[in-house]
Amino acid sequence: MSNQIHDHDRMMLERAARRALRGHGEAEPNPSVGCVIADASGRVVGEGRTRHPGGPHAEIEAIRAAAAAARGGTAWVTLEPCNHHGKTPPCVDAIIAAGIARVVVGSPESNEFASGGMDRLREAGIEVVLRPDVDSVRRLHASFHGRVSTGLPWVVAKWAETHDGALSTPPGVSPWISGPRSIRLVHRERGRSDAILTGIGTILADDPRLDARQVRRRRTPLRVIVDPDLDTPPTALILKTKEGPVLIACRDDDDDEHRARSERLTAAGATILPIEDPRTTDTLASDSRNLRGRFSAGRLKSLLHRLAEDHDVATVLTECGAGLLQSLFEANLIDAALVFTAPETGVEATPAAPCPRDLLQLVSFETIWSGLRGDDRVVWSQRRT
Ligand SMILES: NC(=O)c1ccc[n+]([C@@H]2O[C@H](COP(=O)([O-])OP(=O)(O)OC[C@H]3O[C@@H](n4cnc5c(N)ncnc54)[C@H](OP(=O)(O)O)[C@@H]3O)[C@@H](O)[C@H]2O)c1
Missing domain, CATH: 3.40.140.10 (Cytidine Deaminase, domain 2)
Known part of the structure; x- marks a missing residue:
């Protein structure tokens, strides 16, 4: 030929x-x-x-x-x-x-x-x-x-960063990092994803709704919070916004306090999703850091498996802070990244440590699209297969 x-x-x-x-x-x-x-x-x-x-x-x-x-x-x-x-x-x-x-x-x-x-x-x-x-x-x-070979959803890490790599602005400065055109693109992606994944840090700091607004939605995403100790306030906006279910992924504890929090959040409309730690009791005992507060890599993976198997989730868009992003990168659970970088504004912000921008350099991703949305630079990259 x-x-x-x-x-x-x-x-x-x-x-x-x-x-x-x-x-x-x-x-x-x-x-x-x-x-x-x-x-x-x-x-x-x-x-x-x-x-x-x-x-x-x-x-x-x-x-x-x-x-x-x-x-x-x-x-x-x-x-x-x-x-x-x-x-x-x-x-x-x-x-x-x-x-x-x-x-x-x-x-x-x-x-x-x-x-x-x-x-x-x-x-x-x-x-x-x-x-x-x-x-x-x-x-x-x-x-x-990827989904067929791993049984896990395809996870897109989305974040907005200042020109110097910070994910949060200093006190007294507008919390919005990206411009309106970028935000519209984020809403479009929310309306094309099966689930939005965030962490309790973001819920407590920003009280976001995480729904897809002012765009033609192709699906209504599940909103999922990684909240090991059920610290989400029952009054959180995410629970008041009746746009699809809110799942709260927590430890599988059975103490009175955990049960009481679980009941309060269920009454506020959340679905509680206790996730077991797949590690053995011995390993858990030797790692006191993970007994409270943080999901281990295995637990994060179990959560994604549960989302795929029990909730038909094929695609996840993360909208969390640097804390959960770092853990997801380290657990090798991020498949793609959608990064918005704002132009220099003269305001100094402290870059997150480690900076997600640096974490991205450690994985083997290829750029699939880059361009401008208003004044923001947008780069879409994904795992090289
Ligand atoms: N620029 C952006 O795109 C963007 C997006 C979202 C949020 N943010 C900003 O990020 C800041 C919040 O950051 P954050 O890091 O606190 O929020 P986060 O990543 O949303 O949540 C982190 C919290 O999740 C819990 N967690 C459970 N398992 C974890 C694990 N394996 N790894 C990490 N965390 C785990 C921890 O709770 P415990 O501490 O209770 O253990 C941790 O503090 C806010 O200022 C918010 O405005 C920025």
């Missing part, structure tokens, strides 16, 4: 990936897949992306748009077409029925129950080409493949 065809395949897979990106926050927990179909002469006749769970997959949308023109044509699809009956019939059947002659796949399916699509298409006499070397497709599906 000539280089020209190869380059064309890359270009078309990139186009399919761009379309799939528009589905971020709609398709999950399914992967947001993109598909482009050209007729036998090479003219694009159909495009599609995966819709909400139970809705059409990308291939089906593209085939519907292409109609009879798909016959003898080529389909570029970012993920191996599914080969099983889930909420919708197998996409491979639709591709075969449409008479498509060639299928270019950007990434193999990692869910065993849905795989086998490429083999099935080849058996039907369709030419199948796997092109796993397209960066935008690799980045697009990193979250899906």
Whole structure:
């Protein structure tokens, strides 16, 4: 096959990936897949992306748009077409029925129950080409493949920092670090995530609502507080804002005080989520720091597992202070970062120690997008896979 065809395949897979990106926050927990179909002469006749769970997959949308023109044509699809009956019939059947002659796949399916699509298409006499070397497709599906291989949600750490790396402003100065356009982007991301994760430090310092406001929401996120000792005030704004459930992740203690706090917070509308520490009693006894106050790395991981398994959480956006961020980074539980850096204002703020900006340097992330939102610099990076 000539280089020209190869380059064309890359270009078309990139186009399919761009379309799939528009589905971020709609398709999950399914992967947001993109598909482009050209007729036998090479003219694009159909495009599609995966819709909400139970809705059409990308291939089906593209085939519907292409109609009879798909016959003898080529389909570029970012993920191996599914080969099983889930909420919708197998996409491979639709591709075969449409008479498509060639299928270019950007990434193999990692869910065993849905795989086998490429083999099935080849058996039907369709030419199948796997092109796993397209960066935008690799980045697009990193979250899906990561979730399948770990059973954990994809965690995006979001924070706003001053130009010198502080996450909080000095007393007497406006607490807002980023500008209105950045804040709007944060609200958009909240409305595309399954859960917002914060720490008790942020609840006590800022009393935030953590809901998605003034944007078209694709989902209503769960709001989750890491609060080992149940210090959240029952009067906290997050509990008064009736925009989806509030989960409070705490120690699994049974003393009277813990039980009384749990009852007060339940009455205020919270769901209490006691998380066991997966470490043995001996290890716990030798680590007195973690008996009270802090979740160990294992406990943070257990919390994420519980969110995935019991609450169908595929994506998490963290909105916590430097304390919890540091623990999540150290536990290797952060998959991506969305960082807003404000311009210099002349106000000196004390950078957090360790500074999340420095923690980010220690992980192997690649920048996937950077630009300006008003005066703020925004960098979106993610785990290199
Ligand atoms: N710029 C931003 O993007 C941004 C975002 C959110 C918050 N903030 C700022 O951050 C400040 C609060 O920071 P913070 O660090 O106190 O808040 P945090 O990270 O939201 O919460 C930290 C608290 O969570 C508890 N915790 C439980 N397990 C933990 C673990 N494994 N690691 C760390 N903490 C754990 C601890 O409570 P105990 O101390 O009771 O043990 C700890 O003090 C506020 O000034 C707020 O304005 C900034």
